[in-house]
Amino acid sequence: MLPEHEALLILTREQFPELNSTPCEVEVILKGASDRHFYRLKWQDGREPMVLMVYTLARRDNPKFVPATHRLEKMGAHVPHVLAFDERRLCVWLEDLGRVDLQSLNHQPWSKRAPLYEATLREAAKFHGVEEKSLTPADLDELEPAFDEALYEWEQNYFLDHFVGGHLGREFTHAEYQAAHETLKQLRRRLAKLPRCLVHRDFQSQNVLIRGEEAWLVDYQGLRLGRAEYDLGSLLYDPYVNLSRTERSELLRYYAAHRGLDLNELREVFYLCAAQRLMQALGAYANLSRNLGKPHYIQHIPAAVANLAEVCREGQGLHDLRAFFEGGF
Incomplete structure (x- = not known):
C-alpha cells in the first residue's frame, strides 16, 4: 500500500476506532477538475464502503462543502451523509453513493x-x-x-x-x-x-x-x-x-x-x-x-x-x- 494511503487509513481509524483491526483497500477516485482528492475505502469485513474527501484551502468554496451538506440535508435533498469531519486536517468522510453518475x-x-x-x-x-x-x-x-x-x-x-x-x-x-x-x-x-x-x-x-x-x-x-x-x-x-x-x-x-x-x-x-x-x-x-x-x-x-x-x-x-x-x- 502506498505511504499516502497508509496515512489516510491512520486518520480514518482515529475517527472510527472500531475499524482499527479491519483490513481496508484504498481506491483513488478520479473526479473532474477539482483540487480535492477522493478515495473509496473498501473494508474487508462486509462493512459498507465510505468515501474520504481531502481538500485544500486553495479555493474559497472548499470549506463550504460540509455546511452546504447539512443545509441540503435539512431540506430533504439527496446528498451524501457526513460520517466524520476533521476540519484541522481538511478531511471529510462521506457515505459512498456508488459509481454511477448521470x-x-x-x-x-x-x-x-x-x-x-x-x-x-x-x-x-x-x-x-x-x-x-x-x-x-x-x-x-x-x-x-x-x-x-x-x-x-x-x-x-x-x-x-x-x-x-x-x-x-x-x-x-x-x-x-x-x-x-x-x-x-x-x-x-x-x-x-x-x-x-x-x-x-x-x-x-x-x-x-x-x-x-x-x-x-x-x-x-x-x-x-x-x-x-x-x-x-x-x-x-x-x-x-x-x-x-x-x-x-x-x-x-x-x-x-x-x-x-x-x-x-x-x-x-x-x-x-x-x-x-x-x-x-x-x-x-x-x-x-x-x-x-x-x-x-x-x-x-x-x-x-x-x-x-x-x-x-x-x-x-x-x-x-x-x-x-x-x-x-
Whole structure:
C-alpha cells in the first residue's frame, strides 16, 4: 500500500476506532477538475464502503462543502451523509453513493434516462424553492457570494480571456465585436435584476449520482443565491451528454409543471442563463486545457460551442454573441 494511503487509513481509524483491526483497500477516485482528492475505502469485513474527501484551502468554496451538506440535508435533498469531519486536517468522510453518475448513462435510450433526469430536477426544486428573502445574514455567511452583475461579468470575462482570446486567438476588443459586447452587458444587467433563490452552481451530469431510480447530488460546495434557470441551463445544455431539442423541451416542461411555474416565462430566462453558463464552461475548458495541464477538456469545446450557438438562436436578444465564436473553434 502506498505511504499516502497508509496515512489516510491512520486518520480514518482515529475517527472510527472500531475499524482499527479491519483490513481496508484504498481506491483513488478520479473526479473532474477539482483540487480535492477522493478515495473509496473498501473494508474487508462486509462493512459498507465510505468515501474520504481531502481538500485544500486553495479555493474559497472548499470549506463550504460540509455546511452546504447539512443545509441540503435539512431540506430533504439527496446528498451524501457526513460520517466524520476533521476540519484541522481538511478531511471529510462521506457515505459512498456508488459509481454511477448521470453522464455514464449517456448511451442509454431516452426511455431509461428521462425518469432519471426528472428525478434530478425534483432534487433541484427542493433548494430552488428557497428564496433570498427567507435567508438570514447567518445563512448567507455560509453560502458562496451570490450571483450579481459583477459575478456575471466575471464569468463573461473568463469566457473572453480564455476561450475567445486564448483558445480562438481573437482580438475581442476590436470594433467588430461592439454589438456582442453590448449584448453581454445587457445580459448581465437583466439577470442581476431578477429575484434569486438557492442554486447548485455546477449542476451538470457528472455531479448527479444515480442509486436505483433516485438522483443524488455532489459537488454543491458552490451553493449560493442565483437563478434556478442557471442550474437548468447547466443540466440541460451540459456539453458532457447528448440531449435533443425535444428532450430539453420535455424536461423544461416537466420542471415548470413540478414547480407550478409559467413555462413561457421560465423558457425566456432559461435561454439567457444557458448562454451565461455555457460561456463560463467554455472559459473553463480553455483554461483547464491550455493553462492547467488538463488537455482532455479540449474535447468538450465543440459540443459546448454547438450548444451555445443553439441557445443564441433560441433566446431573445442573444444573436450578436455569435460573433465571438462563429466561424471555427
